[in-house]
Amino acid sequence: MTFSCQNGLRARRLLFSLLLHITWELGSGQVRYSVLEEAKHGTFVGRITQDLGLEVGELVSRLFRVVSKGRRDYLEVNVQNGILFVNSRIDREELCGKNPVCSIQLEVIVEKPLQVFHVEVEIKDINDNPPVFPTKSKNLFFSESRPLDSRFPLEGASDADTGSNALLSYRLSPSDYFSLDVQTNEELSQSLSLVLRKALDREETSKVNLLLIATDGGKPELTGTVHLLIKVLDVNDNEPEFDQSLYKVRLLENTANGTLVIKLNASDADEGLNSEVIYSFSGDVPLSVRNKFKIDSKTGEIRIKGQLDYEEAKSYEIQVIASDKGTPSMSGHCKVSLKVLDINDNAPEVVVTSLSLPVLEDAPAGTVIALISVSDRDSGANGQVTCSLSPQGPFMLVSTFRNYYSLVLEGPLDRENMPAYELVVTARDGGTPALWAEASVSVGVGDVNDNAPVFEQPEYTVFVKENNPPGCHIFTVSASDPDALQNALVSYSLVERQVGERPLSSYVSVHSESGKVYALQPLDHEELELLQFQVSARDAGFPPLGSNVSLQVFVLDENDNAPVVLPPHAGVSPVTELVSQSVAAGHVVAKIRAVDADSGYNAWLSYEMLPEVGVGRSPYRVGLYTGEISTTRALEESDGLRQTLLVLVKDHGEPLLSATATVIVCLVESGLSVKASSGVARESEVVDMSKEKVLGDVNVFLIIAICSVSSLLVLSLLLYVALRCSTSSQAVYGSGKPTLVCSGGMNSWSYSQKRGQRGCSGNGVVKNDLMAFSPNLPSCPSSEDRSPQLETGSAPTCKVSS
Missing domain, CATH: 2.60.40.60 (Cadherins)
Known part of the structure; x- marks a missing residue:
């Protein structure tokens, strides 16, 4: 139907042009020529001199010239032969535009005699101009909700040519959605429309590219095209959709604040505001999640807000909503499952849960002293804790249960050597690098009464002048006990003995707390030269322990007896x-x-x-x-x-x-x-x-005395050495060390019976001292050992007191 309409239009235009030409020919007596536009330079137009009845040979002499009215010199006459030819390019569309008749009016002037001729040269159209649309491309907008058979007017093409060359026909590139409808009115004007043949779906086809082609009636045909871009306008009929309904993310718990967790992408099949997506957390996301994470409403980026802690929460589930800006708004949902990965960021914790202190120094091996619990908030190897004890001593750690240890006594204790132990329990986890924690445990050692008081010396020798005032302090004994408290509280007492016929307590006493020894009565060297006794030191422990020390009190002589x-x-x-x-x-x-x-x-x-x-x-x-x-x-x-x-x-x-x-x-x-x-x-x-009798008695006594003194001297020396070397605290009483007294005379002898020089032993035996002077006695020690210097020439005599 479209092609039949176009052929009819062409026929009408051709007939119109032919009738117009015939009418013009009949009404003009001028010479008329015709030439095709775009003819080349020198193209023959006509034999103008011949047609005007002029002679070629007279053209120059008669001053023949051709004048174009207001036009360029498109045409020129060769005066040599009288031929009218094309002088320059002729563009009919430039000369006449869309006029159906286009001609160039020439005036031929010949002088001598003057003659003026009018010549009309018709410029015939050729199909040198293709149809031209107003634009090369055009954007059209169709709503995807537009009903079928909807029409959209189009602007047709124009052709600078005329006649059949300007008769245009149209066709549309194949399309499932659109067709072309061309309407021709009585003035042969054409109306173009696009007709919707198939429902549009922007999400399926957002745009349709069509090519509208216009073809003129010239020979050869020329075409013009326009690109039609049909954009399907969106209707908010699609909700945003995420790439996945569930996103899984794993992050270390030490991930820095602001780190990107994930970038979500929700797409909306709509466009414009209908496709602009806003991201947000779901309303039921708990506050704990909101405190840890934030989401960018435009980009969909979820970032850490704060600090993750595996020990606080091992995982998070975040519901995210993507909403478009359409009206009404539509939304899509997804869930982000975030798993927090543990790192070794927690040191072990050591807690001493109970202590049995102090530990008695006689506690047996295996005694439980303390219970220790360890923990680590990390997981896996990071939370596996091992314990060690330092320094090495009589203690050990025994694992009783998972993460529980007992501090157990392993060896003997001695409070006197080590009254307390400062132990350090180190708990170390299995992370890389490992973290550790320490706890100090002070273990005090409780005292038991396992040490008797000890005197500084096993024996004391004391020198006291006779005639001392009653109750005078003669010496202080001191015993130390390495135990503590009551076990180290020492009290002193005398080991009661008989001294002769009197008890020891009538001579001396000892203060129970200070250990001071007092003489209760004046001592008499002539009666008691040596007093030997023992003092006992006893602690207050249970059972009490004690030890004894021997005291030898030598009573020093004073000159209190006249000869x-x-x-x-x-x-x-x-x-x-x-x-x-x-x-x-x-x-x-x-x-x-x-x-x-x-x-x-x-x-x-x-x-x-x-x-x-x-x-x-x-x-x-x-x-x-x-x-x-x-x-x-x-x-x-x-x-x-x-x-x-x-x-x-x-x-x-x-x-x-x-x-x-x-x-x-x-x-x-x-x-x-x-x-x-x-x-x-x-x-x-x-x-x-x-x-004579006295001398005889003196000789007998002298022999006896010499033998006794010698025996006592040897015995005393042996006893003294034994007491010095012995570690026993058993008291020994004996006679004092013999004293050698020397005297000299004039080769004669005499004796004096000495009164009352006595040594007291435990049995209280009183021995008389005998002083004898005789030239027969052995000589005294050298003058360096003698107390007095003997007169020269005198016979030395010795006094031996026992």
């Missing part, structure tokens, strides 16, 4: 000694014997002759240390028949003490000494017999 003259010169009445007048110098008249109850220097006696008043130089002298009165020269009558000698006996103490002895010396003639009266003779015999 005592022994009989026969000890009486109040002086002793009369008969001396023959014929005795020579050095004759011993008498011997003064004296003793001193003191000892040492205090008992070392010297004799001195006191001068008699009114008497000149006495013929008698007394030995300084022997007490022997002897003559210094031969006696004379002038010396007198009777002479009283006064002998002073003094010790070496401080202060010096002394005694006197009076001896009356009577001179008798030599014969009279034999013929003495019977009374005198008897008296002399009694005296001689008494002297």
